[in-house]
Amino acid sequence: MRNLLLFLHIAGTIFWMGGMVFMVLALRPALHARQEPPVRLPLVVEVLRRFFVLVIASIALLLGTGVPLLLQVPGGQAPAGWHAMAGLGVVMMLVFGHIYFGPWRRLKAAVAQQAWPEGGKRMNQITLLVKVNLTLGWVAIAAVLLWR
Numbered sequence: 001m002r003n004l005l006l007f008l009h010i011a012g013t014i015f016w017m018g019g020m021v022f023m024v025l026a027l028r029p030a031l032h033a034r035q036e037p038p039v040r041l042p043l044v045v046e047v048l049r050r051f052f053v054l055v056i057a058s059i060a061l062l063l064g065t066g067v068p069l070l071l072q073v074p075g076g077q078a079p080a081g082w083h084a085m086a087g088l089g090v091v092m093m094l095v096f097g098h099i100y101f102g103p104w105r106r107l108k109a110a111v112a113q114q115a116w117p118e119g120g121k122r123m124n125q126i127t128l129l130v131k132v133n134l135t136l137g138w139v140a141i142a143a144v145l146l147w148r
Contacts, residue, residue: 002069002072005065005068005069006065006069008061008064008065009061009062009065009066009069011061012057012058012059012061012062012065013058013062013137013141015054015055015057015058016054016055016058016059016062016137017134017137017138017141019051019054019055020130020133020134020137021134023047023048023051023130024127024130024131024134027044027047028044028127031043031044037116037117037119037120038114038116041107041110041111041116041119041120041123042111044107044123045107045108045111048104048107048126052100052104055096059093059096062089063093066086066089070082070086079144079147079148080143080147080148081143081144081145081146081147081148082144084139084140084143084144084147085140085141085143085144088136088137088139088140088143089140091136092133092136092137092140095129095132095133095136096133098129099126099129099130102125103122103123103125103126103129104122104126106118106122107119107122107123107126110122
């Protein structure tokens with residue numbers, strides 16, 4: 001059972017982290033190089049709408065597997081890196097919640113109103129916060145693997 005939980009936990013991590021890497025390092029720069037805001041921002045909204053469903057599913061999967069995995073270790077005996085990963089994971093989830101209920105809502109509204117400067121501002125906020133989450137994710141992975 002532990003190996004299944006670990007597999008699902010890693011799968012949730014790969015989906016979330018991989019999606020952030022794709023968005024920030026591949027899709028966004030390519031769109032900026034080739035598309036103007038009236039084309040780029042509606043496309044980004046559609047991509048993010050689909051990606052955020054995967055993020056929410058990944059968060060549920062990470063919580064649903066991470067808590068049982070952590071609880072399998074007798075109280076206080078889990079490596080420090082596990083606790084660091086859990087704490088950073090919670091911070092990442094809170095950052096995502098802020099993205100989802102803040103700049104994401106405002107980005108969708110701006111695109112619906114064709115307010116391209118406002119949409120660009122909100123997309124820049126989302127990008128910055130995704131970069132923060134991506135950094136936190138890598139630190140969490142390093143902590144769990146290196147801090148024993």
